[in-house]
Each structure stands twice: as structure tokens, then as C-alpha cells.
Amino acid sequence: MAATYRLPEIMRELGDDAEIEALGGQIADDLANCARRLRADDAGPGKRREILHELRGVALTLRAARLVTLCREAEAALTRAPDAGMDDLAAHICDLTDMLATSVRAETSRNRPGRPA
């Protein structure tokens, strides 16, 4: 599944490539970090809900609608049945998050293909 998203408007206004890369890099780091923590075995329901909430905040900012929806579904599932596993959904969210992180990092990199040197 393609990770469709839109970079925040401010990034189009930033003339400084280094600043765009820093911002894009931080967004990618946060996404990857959320995926890593979500995969961790020791994450209980409460912690997972916190991570999903944080991830949803970043996904909302990127207008990544599919990821937002999945996070919301997972949060609701955890609220309904805290002890029930959500491995398939969580795994799907993690995969999508990783794809998004990679894509954002590539798009905001100063070295991306097609960018003038």
C-alpha cells in the first residue's frame, strides 16, 4: 500500500535546504521511533495507546489519512479490550509507519534525485 501524505506547508516556504532536511529528518525519526516502540514486546496497552496517540499526531500533520485511520482503530480496539492482542493491526501500522518515514526522509533530503546540487 502506498503511503500517501503531504508535507506541512511551512516546508515549502523554508528556503534553507538544511532546515527542510532537519525538519523532515525529525519527522522521519519520530515515525520510526513510534514504530520501534510499538513493536517492542514490553509495551503494555496503556503504553501502546500513548504511542498510537503520538503517532496519530504526526500522521495528522502529514495528512497521512490511512495511517490516522488505522491508529484511531487501534486506539479504539485497545480501549474496548485492553488485554486482547492487536498484533496484525499493530504490525500493519508499523510497516506503514516505516514506509512513511523512509518516504519523508527521501523527499526532504538535500541529496534526493532530481534536486539541484
Place this chain on the structure above:
Amino acid sequence: MNNTSPPTDTHSLMLVEDTPSLQMLYRTVLRKAGYPAICATTGAEALAQFEEHRPQVVLLDLMLPDRDGLSVMSDILRLEPDTRIVVITADGAISKAVEATRRGAHDYLVKPLGDRRLVSAVATALNGARQASQVQTRLPADPLTLGVFDGNSAAIERVRAQVAALAGSMANVVIQGEGGTGRCACAEQLHSNSPRARRPMVTVSCSGASSERLWKDLFGLDQTGPQARSALARAQGGSLVLYEPQDMPQDIQTAMLKVLSEGLLPPGPDGEQEVVDFRVISVTGHDLRSAPREDGFNAELSYRLAVLSIDMPPLRKRADDIPLLAQSYMGHLARQEGKDFTQIAPDALAALTERDWPGNLRELTNVLRQAVVLHDGPELRAEMLPSALPGSAPEPVQEEPVDDPLDAFAGLTLAEIERQVIEAVIERHGGSVPQAARELDIAPSTIYRKRDAWEASER
């Protein structure tokens, strides 16, 4: 990005957001707009930074890793009650934002934050904070308007406290109550005591208004597109007062909800879209907060409009205030009518206090005006009051057979009767539409609109 001058104090703003990328993003947007912010990522860090810098405005994420954002907000307001706190929440958590507003937050933002909405919220909060510290005097108010809040009853004390508490907030307010309880005066008080007092207060009546009329009045649109400057645009920086918003046609409700949720005005004649910068004060006889909606009013719009609420008590529930109100109104009316009334006799006071006053304060002022106009002072006595009042002595003229007042309207349609009544009240006020509107408890725009319709039907 905005037309507001940036602050000169570099510590005027603090941003509390725990997600590093979002903090970086918001800080960048704000810095580019001329609002540099100090930053914190936890509740503890936020409080430490606040104690050191005392920023005027705090942008606060409600979900922090170490503490609940609401408790951090409470601590900040305890340290500095005048701080303007703008809370940030993820979508779907509107109820928490509303709770924050009830507990003293100035405004709330829902993720994802649009750049313009973020900057606008900060600019408004900072301007409000600066004005609040500069404005010493309030706009002069009509004595009758002030009189609404006279009294020592628990009911009116509660309203006074609510007005004082809510005036400084950015959140939309609904003022509910029976006709004649002073809802419009309450709206004026909210506006004139707010940081927006020096900006316009624009009123629009939705009661009985056609969809076409409201498209034009509210949004400045007709079939050919943007035309006149809309009420929304004129209210920018100030307050938009909506009378009976539940009477809006469905298409207007949808358009209004879009404006409030997106935070952008419809494009003006020049094609430009302004960021919403007004507070909506709704005045209604209905309970906008009731759910599920049985009157077809858009529930989402009702939540947007009724973030905060004030219930204006009927006069029968503040009977203890009647002596003070009557004295205050009589003095004012006597000055208006050039009479020398200075006091109210005990029997007249007893008659006034015993009545239920279904028409509330408006009915009380009408009764007093009638007595003041028809008699001379200095004492207002029971026999001067209209005979319908319990406890008052009958006047000699009422010993004669009295015609049924409805006889005058025999054969007329309801619309014709309405026109006669409105024109008679305008005439009684020497041609003043605003004064007539106040007595009838409708917006002046309603009268102007009806006049247009009457003239059109005669052409």
C-alpha cells in the same frame, strides 16, 4: 502570514509539545511569523520554564509524557491567572478541549494545526494579553443595559460571576433564557469586557431570515458570488452575535460549520480568504446544548457554538432584585421622559414584587414607563400602575367598559398585525429602530429586513 505586529518581548510565548517533530514544526511556523517561542517537552519542564520567563501566552499540548496537560494548565493559572493558554489536542478529543476551555483555557487548536490557524491563535492571544494590561476603561453602557445586572439575588450574582469569568475567553458562548431577561445586554457586557471591546460587535438575526438573506448578510454572497462585505468579515477582531442561530436554514448551518471548523472566511470580493478572528456569541431562547437535537439543528454546529454557556434567569427567579431594578429603571425612565419621579411607594413596590413577570425585565420597564409617562412624581404609587398588576388600585378610567384590544386588529393578517405593532413601537421611540428593537427584543437588522420586505411588496 498575518497582519498583526509581532511581539517585542522574546519570552512572550511558550510552546509545550512532547513530540520533537511537532515541536520543531510549530516553532518554525511561529518563528517565521515573528513569534519566537521558548519550548518545553514535559509538564515539569513547562512549569520550570514558566516560573522563569512568565510568558503571556502558552501553547499547551494536552497529552504530555509525565503529566496531564489540564493539571499543568491549572498550575500555570494558579501562578499567573492572566496567562492566555491555548491548548492543543488531537482530533476526536474535542471534549477534552472543551473541558480545558471551561477550566480557563483561552482557546483550543485541533491537530492537524494549519499554519494560519496556529499563527492567528497566537496573535489573537498575545494581542488580547497586551490589551488587557493596557485597557483601563470600558465602553460606556446604557444605564438600562447595566440595570440588567443590578441586584443581590443568587441567580444574578451567578450570572455576573460567569460574565466576568468568560469575558476574557476566546471560546464561543451561548446566552440562553426567556425573552426580556437581558440576553442582549449580557452579550454586550461580554463583548465590552473582553479584550475585543475596541473592535466591532456585529449582530445578525437568524430568526425568520431566508437562506438567501443569510447568505448575503453573513457571508456577503449572492447568486453571482462575493458582493458586499460580510458580517463575518466585519466582525473580524471582535464579536459576532447570532440571534436564534437554531433558526438558520440547513445550508447556512453547513456553511457556518465549515467556517468555524476550517477557521477560514469564505473568499471576499477580492478573492482573499481571511483567517477567522472573531468570537461567536449566540443569543437564544432554546437549549443549544440539548442532545439529541430534535429541532434539526446541526449537532456539530451546536457544539461549536455552545462551548461555554450563560443562563439568564427569568425575573420571577430573582424577585429579590425587583425593588432595586424598579428604582433604577424608574430613575432612568424619568430622566428620559423629563419627569421628576424619585421614589417608589411601599404599596407600588409590593405590587411589583408580587407579579410573575412573564415578559421579564422588558415587561417591568414597560409597566414603569407607562406609569412615568402618564403621571407625575415625585412618588410612584400603586394606583399609577396598570390595573392588571395585582395589588394595585383600579384607576377611574378603568371603571368604564374597556374595548377588547384585539378589536383593533380585526380582519388583519398576522403579518399585518406584526407590521402595525413594529411601526407603532418605532414611532413611540421617535423613529429609533435600535430602541424599538430593544423593546421588542429583536435585532435591529430584523426590523430593517422587514421594512425592506414591506417596501418591496408595495412596489
